[in-house]
Amino acid sequence: MVATENSGARGRRRSFDVDEAVETAMRLFHARGYDAVGVAELGAELGIKPPSFYAAFGSKAGLFERALRRYAAGEANIFARAQAEGGSMAEVIEQTLLLAARLYPKRDGVAGCLVLDGARNSADPEAAALAETMRKAGVAAIRDFIAAEAPDRADALADFVAITMKGMSAAARDGMGEEALTVVARMAGRAFRRELAAEG
Amino acid sequence: MVATENSGARGRRRSFDVDEAVETAMRLFHARGYDAVGVAELGAELGIKPPSFYAAFGSKAGLFERALRRYAAGEANIFARAQAEGGSMAEVIEQTLLLAARLYPKRDGVAGCLVLDGARNSADPEAAALAETMRKAGVAAIRDFIAAEAPDRADALADFVAITMKGMSAAARDGMGEEALTVVARMAGRAFRRELAAEG
DNA sequence: GAGAAAATATAGTGGTCGCTACAGAAAACT
DNA sequence: AGTTTTCTGTAGCGACCACTATATTTTCTC
Structure with missing residues (x-):
């Protein structure tokens, strides 16, 4: 697997697109609510394993916060x-x-x-x-x-x-x-x- | 433990008051939402063990239905x-x-x-x-x-x-x-x- | 009181939860 | 190239989920 650049220039380089992951998580949280979406499902949907998930977002709530901010910053x-x-x-x-x-x-x-x-x-x-x-x-x-x-x-x-x-x-x-x-x-x-x- | 009569005359005799249990469950579901209230907590709060719980209500959703009906029938x-x-x-x-x-x-x-x-x-x-x-x-x-x-x-x-x-x-x-x-x-x-x- | 029936308690089912220790692989720096 | 650093995959942590098999106690019937 080859490392790809993040679309957002800031932050460490990761093997997945962080912005895209936040967007996917935003859609999942929006569709079913925070509690009903598990970290395992998020990881599977985002194509990343738990350690990468926690290295990138800190916690499930950390990803939710980024999803909320992205949501509120858009349409x-x-x-x-x-x-x-x-x-x-x-x-x-x-x-x-x-x-x-x-x-x-x-x-x-x-x-x-x-x-x-x-x-x-x-x-x-x-x-x-x-x-x-x-x-x-x-x-x-x-x-x-x-x-x-x-x-x-x-x-x-x-x-x-x-x-x-x-x-x-x-x-x-x-x-x-x-x-x-x-x-x-x-x-x-x-x-x-x-x-x-x-x-x- | 002595068996007590249910306040609702119908149904089998149980060692706990079914109506009171429904009321307690109603309050818990209302306060925190259906998913956030576990069967273990309900059992503890109601003072009954899982088998009695399932004998009386069939399932967690069964108790929720009774709680909903009781809620809608009241004030x-x-x-x-x-x-x-x-x-x-x-x-x-x-x-x-x-x-x-x-x-x-x-x-x-x-x-x-x-x-x-x-x-x-x-x-x-x-x-x-x-x-x-x-x-x-x-x-x-x-x-x-x-x-x-x-x-x-x-x-x-x-x-x-x-x-x-x-x-x-x-x-x-x-x-x-x-x-x-x-x-x-x-x-x-x-x-x-x-x-x-x-x-x- | 004896036997039948019913409700109970003990203990545990497999599964999922959010999260992490560890080790190997990839990348960055010198 | 060699060393260090960073990241990722495998595997699994303890806790909790709704739910149940089994056995014991209690209750009812006679």
């Missing part, structure tokens, strides 16, 4: 994508929910949001803490974004958005499709606008 | 409770969400809805199927209830309610408290009314 960061598209504050929020409706439905066995549901009911406190940290960062970003325009009601409005996203992720994992999710996203978007327009 | 059936309180259709729906806000926050390590989240990410397909069946029954009841008044939009409105409940359950499991959940429940209730009043 799954629907709030950042909606912000990039511009528009009013309410438009950005509604677009976030509409992007969720497009992203969350099951494709190739993967549904919902990895950050919101990937470690739900996990028995590993480390994995749970990693996901919780990222969830809090996400809702904090939304709250701060809302606070610029409605500081008094930012907490409540952000909670509403967060609950809608968590519900959409759960519903998608339960099998709800894009059209139904989009209808609900529009309802929630209208609700957000109306709550925003109402007197505080 | 956790917030939709039935809201219906019993009477009021307009929209009032019943809003009351359902308000009851969720009161029921879901963490108490004694238990949060959210057992049916919605107890088997989430479970590796056991039997447990997942049991929870899915009960979820579908619950949302079907809500849909039918809405359909009596708004048959054209019953599906979309029921999806909105279901997603709100799933989101509230997830948020409660993530630590959200009763006040914040209540605020969101009111928002969702107002949204439901407005969607109902809008032209279809």
Whole structure:
């Protein structure tokens, strides 16, 4: 077996592509949840043996953390994508929910949001803490974004958005499709606008 | 050890109270999820050994089914409770969400809805199927209830309610408290009314 | 009280979990 | 080339998983 260069230039050279491995792990964790994916299966899927696995990632939770970061840095960061598209504050929020409706439905066995549901009911406190940290960062970003325009009601409005996203992720994992999710996203978007327009 | 009568008169006599055991198991499954609770722990907590466990419940999933049924038959059936309180259709729906806000926050390590989240990410397909069946029954009841008044939009409105409940359950499991959940429940209730009043 | 039936406890099944000790192979440095 | 360092494969660690075969105790029937 010949050593290949990693696609990410940093780090030690390994006989396998670390980025590709993280992507594969991300897909597996996303499809079935953190606990349900074993290290043996990850190793088999990634084509590496346990010692290489632990040399590269430290632990199963270490790989999960890298998978979470990769997930949040990509197209799954629907709030950042909606912000990039511009528009009013309410438009950005509604677009976030509409992007969720497009992203969350099951494709190739993967549904919902990895950050919101990937470690739900996990028995590993480390994995749970990693996901919780990222969830809090996400809702904090939304709250701060809302606070610029409605500081008094930012907490409540952000909670509403967060609950809608968590519900959409759960519903998608339960099998709800894009059209139904989009209808609900529009309802929630209208609700957000109306709550925003109402007197505080 | 003296044999005691079961509180439920049906079934074989056992040295332990089956109903009490189901209640204990319900609490454990609810607190940590189906997969994270082992048969050994259940046996220890229930004070029974594995053979008695399997004689009484057949399997871990069998006990989970009994726990689910017990859960859905009690105060956790917030939709039935809201219906019993009477009021307009929209009032019943809003009351359902308000009851969720009161029921879901963490108490004694238990949060959210057992049916919605107890088997989430479970590796056991039997447990997942049991929870899915009960979820579908619950949302079907809500849909039918809405359909009596708004048959054209019953599906979309029921999806909105279901997603709100799933989101509230997830948020409660993530630590959200009763006040914040209540605020969101009111928002969702107002949204439901407005969607109902809008032209279809 | 004797025999039959049922529920129990002891002990252990094979399997999987995350993880690692050890040794051999490959690569890097001098 | 020789030495050192780094990585990888083989094998297996102890712990836990859901579950059960066997034997003993308890309970019921007569």
